[in-house]
Amino acid sequence: MEDNTAFAKKLELDYAILSDPGKKVAEAFGVVHDGRSVPERWTFIIGDDAKIKHVDKRVKAGSHGEDLVAKLAELKVPKK
Secondary structure (H helix, E strand, C coil): CHHHHHHHHHCCCCCCCCCCCCCHHHHHCCCCECCECCCCCCEEEECCCCCEEEEECCCCCCCHHHHHHHHHHHCCCCCC
């Protein structure tokens, strides 16, 4: 948790980063499962209503930032 907090502060993020050392949340979201001990690299967009709006299961590290901005615009998520 300390590493995530330091990382978020360093990048001046305005959102929380989940710390899940017991992998309970990862298991609930299906990103850790039989035959896979480390989480899948998926991105979940969760709305203010706590509902999942989109799941990107094909994250491409080189373009993910741009891909995410485009998806947020498509979903009409307001910019801060």
